Amino acid sequence: MDCHTDWPEPIVRVQSVSESGAGLIPARYIKPQAERPCSGQPEPDTNLEPIPVVDLAGDVTSALSNACRDWGFFQAVNHGVSPELMRRARELWREFFHLPMEAKQAYANSPTTYEGYGSRLGIEKGAVLDWGDYYFLHLFPLCLKSHDKWPALPVALRETVEEYGMELVKLCKRVLGLLSAGLGLEVERMQRSFGGEEAGVCMRVNYYPKCPQPDLTLGLSSHSDPGGITVLLPDNEVRGLQVRRGTGWVTVQPLADAFIINVGDQVQEFYASSSVSATWNVTSAQ
Numbered sequence: 001m002d003c004h005t006d007w008p009e010p011i012v013r014v015q016s017v018s019e020s021g022a023g024l025i026p027a028r029y030i031k032p033q034a035e036r037p038c039s040g041q042p043e044p045d046t047n048l049e050p051i052p053v054v055d056l057a058g059d060v061t062s063a064l065s066n067a068c069r070d071w072g073f074f075q076a077v078n079h080g081v082s083p084e085l086m087r088r089a090r091e092l093w094r095e096f097f098h099l100p101m102e103a104k105q106a107y108a109n110s111p112t113t114y115e116g117y118g119s120r121l122g123i124e125k126g127a128v129l130d131w132g133d134y135y136f137l138h139l140f141p142l143c144l145k146s147h148d149k150w151p152a153l154p155v156a157l158r159e160t161v162e163e164y165g166m167e168l169v170k171l172c173k174r175v176l177g178l179l180s181a182g183l184g185l186e187v188e189r190m191q192r193s194f195g196g197e198e199a200g201v202c203m204r205v206n207y208y209p210k211c212p213q214p215d216l217t218l219g220l221s222s223h224s225d226p227g228g229i230t231v232l233l234p235d236n237e238v239r240g241l242q243v244r245r246g247t248g249w250v251t252v253q254p255l256a257d258a259f260i261i262n263v264g265d266q267v268q269e270f271y272a273s274s275s276v277s278a279t280w281n282v283t284s285a286q
Helices: 014-019 061-070 083-097 101-105 157-182 189-193 265-273
Strands: 053-055 073-077 116-118 133-140 201-207 220-223 229-232 241-245 248-251 259-263 283-285
Touching: 053 061, 061 073, 061 157, 083 133, 083 157, 083 201, 133 157, 157 189, 157 201, 157 229, 157 259
Parallel strands: 053 073
Antiparallel strands: 073 259, 116 133, 133 201, 220 283, 229 259, 241 248, 241 283
């Protein structure tokens, strides 16, 4: 438990609740009836098509534009990021979340910047919380980047996060360029609108512990992303991400060594200003 005075209530780590062996989840994690997953019932998305897959190895401007216009989501394959680096990043963060609690608590965050080890967003007292812990880091601009807030354990984590972050920045620049071209804009138009080389880039690593009552809560509530684009490296064992399509939810089936990319609210503005019809979707991690 973290009693940091910046939070309205003592922070309880979801992982600690999960590992306590309790058969019931605390009331603060129970979602309103309308927001709960339909556990035990047939999935409403079984007849819906999966999110698009875009092969970034070739000339993909049209395919990428169509995926973003029609879905706002796609799986990216042949994206140029080493599968070995992706696996290493995933495994090292998994190791971090399995460190003793006191080692993780050294990086406990506050609502001032959220950077560090956290278990909630927002400071509303009595708010219904998501079933998950996380780690949040700033990668760019450099004025916000502080290695002191990056975990020192596992030993290879900081170096791997640095390498992974640089590769993801290159990928994001390329995707933004393709999106600009697809709208008939100059290739660097979107990148400039987000600050050019000073554009903000952050990393959030989510950890969803086992839940004794998964039908009552969500790992991450339904939402749309406020920024430019989000690049998700999914868990390679558990399927949890869902994308809203019409009136149903499509459960994403991650492909091996693929990223799941979605465009945020700010990129939506480019499509709106270009008079391009687009359907934008909210996501949920169950």
